[in-house]
Amino acid sequence: MKRDIFQAIADPTRRAIIALIALQAMTPNAIAEHFDTSRQAVSKHLRILTECDVIRQEQKGREIYYQLEIDKMKEIDEWLEQYRIIWETRYEQLDTLLAELKQQENNERKK
Amino acid sequence: MKRDIFQAIADPTRRAIIALIALQAMTPNAIAEHFDTSRQAVSKHLRILTECDVIRQEQKGREIYYQLEIDKMKEIDEWLEQYRIIWETRYEQLDTLLAELKQQENNERKK
């Protein structure tokens, strides 16, 4: 069962974890305190995120610090690129249309 | 069971459907031809995508054309924004570091 980044971010708890550790690395215990679920459930999510290379762990003594692998988020951005092209094109077309309408309006006034 | 956009794009088939109808609206039958699964399975995916407002349907006679609701994709882009800030900041810091190293190198040469 190989998961990808899109399945990784599908779960709301996992998105919350990502947001939580985005700015500073945290231990599983510290992360779990922010949620209603058990520490083990959070641990499972961390395992999934690790498998997908969304997060990375660093052992410090008996504690493990998890931190976001920001480059993985870029993959989503790259996938989104194909749609960004579409909505930007639409905006351009809309701009063109608006410009044309404005031009027409001006021409009307001159009459 | 209310789904969100992230669950909508979690499934690879659904992402393929989105890509397929991104440029032009298509009927369920036409879409289903691109996949190994049954027409009904595709129909289910279309229902999920519709529920999440990722796609929109337009009836034409007995055919239904599904087309992408591109604005919904922007929601993902907006969510990604918080991480884009992070990776762009990292790049800036890297640029600064590289500039400093280059400066140091130049200073060494002058000696």
Added chain:
DNA sequence: TACACGTGCAACCTTTTGGTTGCATAATTC
């Protein structure tokens, strides 16, 4: 060395997911 702490893993359970087949319904065509 004994004990507490931080963590991951296994077993188990319920709900959700994604697929299938069969059928109902509405629009078109003969």
Added chain:
DNA sequence: GAATTATGCAACCAAAAGGTTGCACGTGTA
């Protein structure tokens, strides 16, 4: 009006997801 076509929906099923509890194991600390 009868047959065909396009589609959605319900029932069913296997697999996966997400949660829980209990336990094992390494690392610090008294």
